[in-house]
Amino acid sequence: MTSFCTATYRAFDEKADFHKKATGIAVGLTVGSWTELPEAKKKDMEKHLGQVVSVDVHEPEAGAAPGSLAAERYADIKIAYPDVNFSRDIPALLVTAFGKLSMDGRIRLLDLDVSDGFRKTCPGPKFGIHGVQELLGVHDRPLLMSIFKSVVGYELPELKEQFYQQALGGVDLIKDDEILFENPLTPIEKRVEACMAAARDASKQTGQKLLYAANVTGRTSQLRAQAKKAIDAGANALLFNVLAYGFDALQELAEDPDINVPIAAHPAFSGAMYPPRHYGVAPQLLLGKLMRLAGADLVLFPSPYGSVVMPKDETLAIAESLTRHEGALKPSFPVPSAGIHPGLVPLLLEDFGVRSVVNAGGGIHGHPMGTAAGGQAFRQAIDAALQGVELEAYAAEPGREQLKAAIELWGVKK
């Protein structure tokens, strides 16, 4: 039986025959031409021929707001590509489904449904949500992640102190800034040693575990060695700028049995691909399904709040892609990021649930009582939200002045 990977596109055109276009894609991106084939050859070629699964044409709606999607003529087209046509790696899948086609007018890749066979070659997250929860011993609340405030140009003792203050606040994960590359001031192995020492010191105060995601950077062929160097120095997680290297580079890190720590995927550069309506790749595929298939244990993406904004339905679609049941493929932690302060925690919980990560930078470091208090305010907000108590009421109790101060500064979003 032929197995297929199915791509869903949205093609825009004011007058195209979308059914004809769909057939053109299905044939053109597989066997090249069909009508010209000799009859004898057709039998051989049938198993290689792409199939049009569906073509849903959307005609402009009368009275739709000009410029809105409803006012446009487009079609959602599903094409099934036989697995036999391409090798079982994400680059081959992307080149097959959206290589040449990406350049062919106004067309957007919405989704890719891989076959069971293809998925079996993508082991997915090594830890996944449950595995990361196990490492931290935390199962009953969203995790709290923090980001260094500033990293470029700082010396080790300064980073170590930043790390320590974050850890004291009770965060579960701390990640490097994505723009912290290998550098003489804070080379990865020294940075990891210093930060993990700070983590141990803080742990004596907080009594909790902590993952530190060190940024794996540099030349492609050296990524594995760089990751190993970080792990050998004590790193218990990694950060990776997936889109600067391609999904397969992530998959190779995730597959490597020696890289036995969770990997957090950073969305750097993804904005070059997902925002426009007529082009590119839908965010739930780019930052959702493909990241999970390639093995990210945690995936950062823009939150619907704050300065770097993604529409809420898109963020929810990413989270859904990362977490829905997919056979043996483990789910990845959604990490909606940017512009997060404690007053957003109830909303975040409502949107993304307990199996998500609350990730803050400025909302921790910018706390009026300092970085450690910033983390504590978040933990208090998480406790309140889990108990279904209004943040303002929760913050009014003694010992919760950190949350109180955060709310005074940033407010509570309803």
Add this chain to the structure above:
Amino acid sequence: MTSFCTATYRAFDEKADFHKKATGIAVGLTVGSWTELPEAKKKDMEKHLGQVVSVDVHEPEAGAAPGSLAAERYADIKIAYPDVNFSRDIPALLVTAFGKLSMDGRIRLLDLDVSDGFRKTCPGPKFGIHGVQELLGVHDRPLLMSIFKSVVGYELPELKEQFYQQALGGVDLIKDDEILFENPLTPIEKRVEACMAAARDASKQTGQKLLYAANVTGRTSQLRAQAKKAIDAGANALLFNVLAYGFDALQELAEDPDINVPIAAHPAFSGAMYPPRHYGVAPQLLLGKLMRLAGADLVLFPSPYGSVVMPKDETLAIAESLTRHEGALKPSFPVPSAGIHPGLVPLLLEDFGVRSVVNAGGGIHGHPMGTAAGGQAFRQAIDAALQGVELEAYAAEPGREQLKAAIELWGVKK
């Protein structure tokens, strides 16, 4: 002295203070914050601080057509990033200049000017235009490249015959289809052996040399081995789907002393990034400068003709990026592709000059007298254009019925 890589952005906003936005980028993507730094620290940090080079605000022009660029409010912003902040690799450069920023509203990366120091770490094309011309012994005319008609599902003898017919037509380069991955019917080493044997046979007829660019595919860490396998089997060029793997994967292939053949970069997936006005990466950077920096000897991009169309000014900008004088960096061959037939050759020559590659698929295989005649028609068209003779007049002479037939089918574009 501080050296910098300078990024040029186009940011769109109806009312933003673009100067403030520029300062936000320059500080935010380097030292994080400046005003909060203690005075003593500022001295240390100065060399890490991004610089606003220029902000050119464009106000909507009165009377501009609605929807046109002229009708929009935008600013072209140049920011200089100190080299000291990032490692000398293209992923680090992209993450620094357009990592988080790519997700920050309507903003497009137009250009990256790397420092001399950064450029020195990018050796660029190993062969470049002159080197490829040397390999072929052709200096005085554009090269002619052809593409297999259909590849998926074909057996070796069929591919060999397709190759032979193309070679007989007098083409200089033949490339694999970008969707031909490692497969049991035509594994790369067998394919290369068969095709290079066909090339030798054809050479006895044509008396000319030929490069065969075999498609290097598969897992990232195996690309080098795959390239070596092709070369060991006799491949004298390679094709690579750069954007499915990232620019650094190309650079590692190009830098490898054992990969001593020209590399042709395929633009598959690039359409996910360059088309929209408000987002993504300008094509002259994505398919021009970065491909050259990373070491592509030849770069395919959509021609301004045919079905997969790119506006002419953008194709010219790509070609200019690939070929302009850049110190010791060799130029790369521009290969405008898709929809090319012999009747376009005079225009192509006018647009892209002698130092370019005429690349055809359907315009060769679809020739009424067959594939070999298709190549010959192109060679005749190239001769005519170089002599400044009208194609119709040139084709009227005896022995040029191939060009005549091509013109009758496809016409001549003026």
